Amino acid sequence: MAQTGNNGFRHSTSLVVLDPIVRKPATMTQQFASDNYAGTCPEAWAAMQQANAGSVAAYGEDEWTTRAANAFRTLFGTDCEVFFAFNGTAANSLALAALCQSYNSVICSSCAHVETDECGAPEFFSNGSKLLAARNNSAKLTPDVIHALATCRGDIHYPKPRAVTITQPTETGELYTLAEIQAISTTCRSLGLRLHMDGARFANACAALGCSPADMTWKAGVDVLCFGGTKNGMAVGEAIVFFDKTLAEGFDYRCKQAGQLASKMRFLSAPWVGMLESGAWLKNAAHANGCARQLERAIAQVPGITLMFPVQANAVFVQGPEGFLDRLRAKGWRFYTFIGGGARFMFAWDAQPEQVDALAADIRAACA
Amino acid sequence: MAQTGNNGFRHSTSLVVLDPIVRKPATMTQQFASDNYAGTCPEAWAAMQQANAGSVAAYGEDEWTTRAANAFRTLFGTDCEVFFAFNGTAANSLALAALCQSYNSVICSSCAHVETDECGAPEFFSNGSKLLAARNNSAKLTPDVIHALATCRGDIHYPKPRAVTITQPTETGELYTLAEIQAISTTCRSLGLRLHMDGARFANACAALGCSPADMTWKAGVDVLCFGGTKNGMAVGEAIVFFDKTLAEGFDYRCKQAGQLASKMRFLSAPWVGMLESGAWLKNAAHANGCARQLERAIAQVPGITLMFPVQANAVFVQGPEGFLDRLRAKGWRFYTFIGGGARFMFAWDAQPEQVDALAADIRAACA
Amino acid sequence: MAQTGNNGFRHSTSLVVLDPIVRKPATMTQQFASDNYAGTCPEAWAAMQQANAGSVAAYGEDEWTTRAANAFRTLFGTDCEVFFAFNGTAANSLALAALCQSYNSVICSSCAHVETDECGAPEFFSNGSKLLAARNNSAKLTPDVIHALATCRGDIHYPKPRAVTITQPTETGELYTLAEIQAISTTCRSLGLRLHMDGARFANACAALGCSPADMTWKAGVDVLCFGGTKNGMAVGEAIVFFDKTLAEGFDYRCKQAGQLASKMRFLSAPWVGMLESGAWLKNAAHANGCARQLERAIAQVPGITLMFPVQANAVFVQGPEGFLDRLRAKGWRFYTFIGGGARFMFAWDAQPEQVDALAADIRAACA
Amino acid sequence: MAQTGNNGFRHSTSLVVLDPIVRKPATMTQQFASDNYAGTCPEAWAAMQQANAGSVAAYGEDEWTTRAANAFRTLFGTDCEVFFAFNGTAANSLALAALCQSYNSVICSSCAHVETDECGAPEFFSNGSKLLAARNNSAKLTPDVIHALATCRGDIHYPKPRAVTITQPTETGELYTLAEIQAISTTCRSLGLRLHMDGARFANACAALGCSPADMTWKAGVDVLCFGGTKNGMAVGEAIVFFDKTLAEGFDYRCKQAGQLASKMRFLSAPWVGMLESGAWLKNAAHANGCARQLERAIAQVPGITLMFPVQANAVFVQGPEGFLDRLRAKGWRFYTFIGGGARFMFAWDAQPEQVDALAADIRAACA
Incomplete structure (x- = not known):
């Protein structure tokens, strides 16, 4: 079978005995290998089901997409620009490509998903922007680490730093406090860097810190957020939220060219309506x-x-x-x-x- | 709202009055602007619903994906390599990128979707492979047209032709006969070109010609097919089918890097099970x-x-x-x-x- | 032998009987196949020879480079930004890449060198910007042709026009008058497009029209010029001149990353000093x-x-x-x-x- | 002045007082900051001067280029494929791009020029191939280090290793012995990796080890060599030498598309004739x-x-x-x-x- 990787249990025997499709397949015992082993939550499913009715304009010119985008604006309490992509790799890479030219670099943790688990996608989408991975033995960046990486070289033989990406919560399940994010964004501002947040599990961070999505992002100086839907309970889909709207110029074209514009967009956007409006x-x-x-x-x-x-x-x-x-x-x-x-x-x-x-x-x- | 284009009716008034999500939204009168205005068909939906149960391994290491890939092998009667991508733009671009180096070119009709409606995606995914669009005032290529485009230049100042792409049925709703496809593939072979079929509406071609998927593809000399699921009744998803398996080397990495590997892959693959096993x-x-x-x-x-x-x-x-x-x-x-x-x-x-x-x-x- | 193309006389017998290197090689009868069949003119040679003396800082941090850049500023009578690249393909492609994002497009003549003789370099350097070649059966663009190409599509399925490139003189040896350039730039401004001039033979245009370099470029609304040195009598080298200096941001990095930063830069810049200061x-x-x-x-x-x-x-x-x-x-x-x-x-x-x-x-x- | 970087002495006062061009410029005291501070050596200069005579076919279809390529074949004692590029950044990046697809990775030392001083060029030319830099605190790779980097990950979320690059001599002025190179190439073969040698100072390695160019390269298992001309005494120019000729397929197109095909190629190739035939x-x-x-x-x-x-x-x-x-x-x-x-x-x-x-x-x- 194609498109399977070797992640350590590739060669295990079949996990699932599939019944004929008219019956329910037997499932494996619940596993916690990843939060993407879970299916779709009821709220997302119901919205998708509702959205399935009738003729609907394609490519995001439908009311579900408008409603989903507005739900994000309400959630964040600001007039942000919202785009929908299929997965997190694409969302992160497209967002970083919007911040960088090919000769720029992106400062990240050595544990960052963009560095370790996206198969060179950030470099591919940006046509060469290099990731500068910190060596501080932590999944969390600090102002000092960022400052050092951003200023260690200033010559044209090394890609010019242009963005910082932090994962919230980190790949190790840790959290940046609001003060830490604010300190990072202040450092970014002083260095002329843009701040991207990989929020593949953004909702988990909000729930854990008990703070508002606004506090965690634009109020703390985040320029663009990738808000993960898949791990939050959707079948597929991430949202890219630009708080600095000028950075979103042409981003619709960028998504289209990169194969991230859904034709039946309602199936990407309606689940967000279900998730956000219900509080799920x-x-x-x-x-x-x-x-x-x-x-x-x-x-x-x-x-x-x-x-x-x-x-x-x-x-x-x-x-x-x-x-x-x-x-x-x-x-x-x-x-x-x-x-x-x-x-x-x-x-x-x-x-x-x-x-x-x-x-x-x-x-x-x-x-x- | 972001991610909407101006396709001629962007500024029209709202088409849909959305009810609160607990009630069914009012839909517009059925429209035939595109086959992607339709929702998901019952067979695809049921499979997706079944697939929603329980913990399932991610990234294609699940039985739904195996079953879907096998369903394609059964349908085509051959041991092809099968990959699943989110949309047709990505499927076509990835397939062409697998056939070409950046300095190669792709011969296509001037009406081809890859030329007119993918916002430069083929050039983006391939890092510069140029499309050589025929000027024969037809959506159909012919051996003569291909031969002329492939041989008009032989110097290194012009990208070296490496692939031909045909859309079946064409963007104008026309069909290549099996004999025409065979004649094109024979021409391709003689010129050292690979043959790609954009089958965004492949099923429509099979139904119209009353021939088998095998007859329309590998038996007629097609190397790789993009089989459209979305326009055929799925919510999202296309399949890339390599009949020449050597061309599929590394394609799983290519998909991953390009943001086309679904984590909850079952939602991309199960609908294919529903579609193919049921005959839908x-x-x-x-x-x-x-x-x-x-x-x-x-x-x-x-x-x-x-x-x-x-x-x-x-x-x-x-x-x-x-x-x-x-x-x-x-x-x-x-x-x-x-x-x-x-x-x-x-x-x-x-x-x-x-x-x-x-x-x-x-x-x-x-x-x- | 590698790196030779088939340009129509590849298989001809040897043109040159090379003597041992201590003697002068016999040359073929003078040919007019191209202006790049000529060698280096005395003025460029003399400057290169002078520049050959002693230790000189690398990568453009030398006085020859400063002096060459200043010679361009004097020639154009304005404080432009000047960069030196190895050849015209790179100069054009880098300049267009500076104007465009990957999802943008560039309007050009169907005879334009960037379209017909650069092997997909513009698409490669820009990571996918598509060339929109006019079909007006002329090597010259007109405001009407530009307007039509720029406005025929306004949806996100087609790359968004961002630049126009004109070749002066054209690949057919024709000239745009100053009024024609001005009219084109006015059209560009009204459409939000940037204007690039491929001046592989820019000097020939100045000589033919008897106008100043300034009149032909920034005074007529050109944003960036690629000024050809090779065909003008140098061994190697082109200059990229940005009249709108904001467009040059990061261009030094762009050149470096694209393999166009000479380490012994004096050999690229000194010939320009020889050419410009002498009037050659x-x-x-x-x-x-x-x-x-x-x-x-x-x-x-x-x-x-x-x-x-x-x-x-x-x-x-x-x-x-x-x-x-x-x-x-x-x-x-x-x-x-x-x-x-x-x-x-x-x-x-x-x-x-x-x-x-x-x-x-x-x-x-x-x-x- | 454009195209200057800040390499630590950018802001120093002028180093050179340039006399009017009719006189010889005063040079600074000889410096040893880099071997690219030197000019062109007499042998390279004389060949360039000889090559300057008369009409010569462009783009490498000239006898100087044939003769230079043959001089390499003689030097290496094998029928290799030879290409000429403008600088080392381009030569390395093009060679690696020929070995890799975008989703591949390249194993290198953390001191490697491709990693530290090419501004993301390898990622740019290859459209995303990631460099995997060793962390062994040495400019030299070892079989163990290569093996560990090549096998630490085997899943599709991480770019698939495809090539190893070693710099001979290293950026720290150290040498690989022939046995070390052989051991590395043996490791590469066992892992399915190709071996690239960055020979920006290849001649220095040959002189220091007293071995033949053949011993240092193809006889030790090197697949492709970038042979530096600039630091060896030329004004500009590097050679890319493929010992495995199958890897050179399409490389002429690759060079052209990437802006590395000189029109007056004789000025890139003749100096090699001067250097190699004279023993300089x-x-x-x-x-x-x-x-x-x-x-x-x-x-x-x-x-x-x-x-x-x-x-x-x-x-x-x-x-x-x-x-x-x-x-x-x-x-x-x-x-x-x-x-x-x-x-x-x-x-x-x-x-x-x-x-x-x-x-x-x-x-x-x-x-x-």
């Missing part, structure tokens, strides 16, 4: 965060267990004694180990608390 | 084609009416007397006029025959 | 133009001869009776036929009037 | 290497002086006591400090031994 975006995130804290509480004191990062959003990274990971896998759990070699558990809107308990029990057993 | 792909297309013929029959003899192209698939292009288009618009009909200035009507899986009759009646009245 | 740039061009007129006068009345375009700069395009071209070739003349199938003769700074007479005599004989 | 390429390099050893010997025992890297080619990197660099600068010396903060001295074909002595004396004094 925040409810889903809060639930996922709660499951992470549930697991943290259940295993924090287990002898031999190390929590690799503070549990601040919907992720828990766990290291255990020798053989720990293999014993967990033997019990049927699936997880990624690409950050620091520990097991990553990432909770979604549909995580079942009893399954979290089952995982905790298996973790304890695997440490014994 | 062909049923939908046959229905749409039938509506086009219904309109053709109803208006062919109307004085003042000219059918601009033979009606062979699901499109009808109409010219009428002075003021004709305005009178049609005044009756509420929406249509594109970008090909030859006439009105294009394009029928989808959901076209209602009584609405086709209503359109025919209004056309007759607009000629009076 | 204009003298060379006037001489070349004069040779074209000489040929024109000598053959204009020959029965059977057609001059394909008005002789206004340094090119003469000739058509003759059947067998004419073969008879000319048999007499040892080399020429290109890629425009309209006729013979192109292009005169350089070193054209010998007696050789022009010899060519004229052979043309007459070939018509007999 | 090796003589120049041996002289430069000798000056480096001269400096090394003169300062190695000076108290407070540290030689940062073994002196193996034409570079010497020096650290000294506090205030050392400032005192050296006060004496008029110019140098780069971008590697490790020490002073880099790089000797060229024209380095005068008495000037090297003068530098050594000033270094000693600056340590006192």
Whole structure:
């Protein structure tokens, strides 16, 4: 089968015995390998179903798209520009390409998804903008780190820094405080840099910090946000939100040229209406965060267990004694180990608390 | 609202009065401006709904994706490589980029979607491969036209031709016969060119010609096909099918880097299962084609009416007397006029025959 | 041997019998196939020789480069930004890339060098900006043609026009009058388009029209000029002159990234000092133009001869009776036929009037 | 003045008082900031001068270019493919782009010129191929480092390694032994990687190791070499030599599209004839290497002086006591400090031994 990668469990036996399509397929035990293992939440689904009715103008000239864009404006309390893309790789890359020329560079953490998991997409979309990855052994950037990277070179033999990207929450499940974001944006302003936020799990950050989307973004100096819908409970789709509207000039053309303009746009935009108008975006995130804290509480004191990062959003990274990971896998759990070699558990809107308990029990057993 | 273009009716008043989301939105009268004005057909929807259950591995490592890929192999009767992309612009551009280096060129019709309606996407994805558009005043290429374009220059100051792309059915709703495709592929072989088929409406071609997908593609010498799902009745999604598997090397990486790898891939692949296993792909297309013929029959003899192209698939292009288009618009009909200035009507899986009759009646009245 | 193209006389026998390097190579009879068949003129050579002395800072931080840039400012009577690139393909492509984003398009003549002889370089450097070639059967654009191309589409499915490029003199050896340039720039302004001039033979245009470089460019509304040095008598090198300095932002980085920053820059810049300070740039061009007129006068009345375009700069395009071209070739003349199938003769700074007479005599004989 | 960078001495006062061009310009005291501060050596100059005579076919279809390509074949003792580019940034980037697709990656040292001093050119030319820079605190790669980088990820979210580039000698003036190159190429073969050698100072490596160009390249498993002409004594120009000729397919088009095809190619190729046929390429390099050893010997025992890297080619990197660099600068010396903060001295074909002595004396004094 094409288009599958080797992410560590490629060669496992079939997970799902598919019944004929008239019946419900048997599903695997709930897994927390990633929040994109989850399906579509009811609110997004219902909106998509409603949107399915009748003839609707294509390419975003429909009322669902208008309504979704307006829902973002209401959510952020400002007249931002909103675009819809298919996935996070494209959303991030397009946003950065809008900030940069090919000879510019983007400052990021060495853990940043744009650096580690997008297969060179930022360089591809921008036609060569180089990522300058910090070496501070943290998924979080700081003003000092940014300043150092932005000023270490000033000659034309090195790409000119033009943007900073931060992931909120980070790929390690950590959070920037509002003060930290503000300090970063102040540094950016002083250096002539634009600030991009990769919000693949933006809702989780809002739920965790209990602050408004506005506080976390434009009020703290963020220029453009990629707001993740997929991991928040949608089937597909991310939103790119420009708070500095001048940066959005031509972005509709940019999306089209890059293969990111949906013809039946309503199916990308209506789920956002369902998520934002119902409050599901925040409810889903809060639930996922709660499951992470549930697991943290259940295993924090287990002898031999190390929590690799503070549990601040919907992720828990766990290291255990020798053989720990293999014993967990033997019990049927699936997880990624690409950050620091520990097991990553990432909770979604549909995580079942009893399954979290089952995982905790298996973790304890695997440490014994 | 962002991400809307000016396609001729941008400034029209709102088409849809959206009710609160708990109620069904009022839809506009059925329109035939494009087959992407239609929603998702029941078979695709049901599969998507089934696929929504439970935890499923991401990025295509799921059984729905395997099953969908196998359904294509069964449909085409060969062990092809299958990839899933979000939309047709990306599918075509990625396929052509796989065939070409940046210094190559692609021979196409001057009416080809890749030339006229993808905003430079083929050049963007390939990093500069130039399209050589034929000037034979037809949406169909011929061996002679291809030969002339491929051989008119042989110096390094002009991009070296490497691929030919044909749209089946064409953007004008015309069909290549199997013999014509075979003749084109023979010409391609003799010139060292690869043959790509833009099958945004591939199903319509199969239904119209009554031939098998295999006969229309690899048996006729097509190297790679972009099989359109969206216009065939899906919410989103196209398949790229490589019959020459060596051309697919690295294509999974290419998709990923270009922002075309869905994390919750099941929502892109399951609808294909629904379409292909149920036969809906062909049923939908046959229905749409039938509506086009219904309109053709109803208006062919109307004085003042000219059918601009033979009606062979699901499109009808109409010219009428002075003021004709305005009178049609005044009756509420929406249509594109970008090909030859006439009105294009394009029928989808959901076209209602009584609405086709209503359109025919209004056309007759607009000629009076 | 690598890096040779098939330009029509690739397979001819060796032209040059090279002596051991201690002796002077035998040269072929002077040819007028192109003005890049000529060597380096004495003024450029002398400056290069002077520049060869001693240690000099690299990458343009030397006084020769400063002096060359200032010579351009003096020549144009304005404080323009000046950059030096290796060849015309790069100069044009970089200039257009500075004006455009990847989703923009560039309006040009169908005869424009950027369209016909740069192997997709503009699309490559810009990462996809499409060229919109006029179909007015002329190497000259007009305000009407530009207006039509710029406004025929306004939707996001088609790349947004952002620049116009004109070649002065054109690839057919014709000239835009100052009034024509002014009219074009006025049209550009009204449409939000930038105006680029491909001046591969800019000096020939100045000499022919007898106007100042300023009159021909910024005073007529040109935003950026590529001023050709190679065809004017240098060994290598073109200058990119930005009259609107805001457009030059980051252009130094753009040149570097695109492999167009010479380390020993003095060898690119010093020849310009030699050409501009001595007046050789204009003298060379006037001489070349004069040779074209000489040929024109000598053959204009020959029965059977057609001059394909008005002789206004340094090119003469000739058509003759059947067998004419073969008879000319048999007499040892080399020429290109890629425009309209006729013979192109292009005169350089070193054209010998007696050789022009010899060519004229052979043309007459070939018509007999 | 445009196109100047800030490389640490941008704002210094004028270095050169230029006399009117009829007289010889006063030059600055010889500097060893870089080997590209030197002019053109006599052998290259003489060939260029000879090549300047008469009409010569353009774009490489001339005998000088044939002769230069053949001189490379003779030098390497194999039927390689040879191309000529304007500078090293372009040569490296084009060679790597020929090896990679956009979704591939290139393994390099963190000190590699392609990573640190080409402003994102490799990513630009390849449309996104990511550089994977080793973190082994050395300018030299090893089989282990390559193996680790090539195998740390195998999923489609990370660009697929396809090439390794090594610089010989390295940016720190160190050499790979033939055995080391062979071990690297063996590792590359086992991993399916191609091996590129950045030979900006290739001649210096040959002179230092006393081995043949063949031994250092194709006999040791190098697939493609960028052979530097500029630093070896030419005004401009590098050669790209493909030992695996299948990799050169279409490379002539690639050069043309990327603005690297010289029209008056003889001026790029003839100097190579002069360099290679006379042996100047090796003589120049041996002289430069000798000056480096001269400096090394003169300062190695000076108290407070540290030689940062073994002196193996034409570079010497020096650290000294506090205030050392400032005192050296006060004496008029110019140098780069971008590697490790020490002073880099790089000797060229024209380095005068008495000037090297003068530098050594000033270094000693600056340590006192």
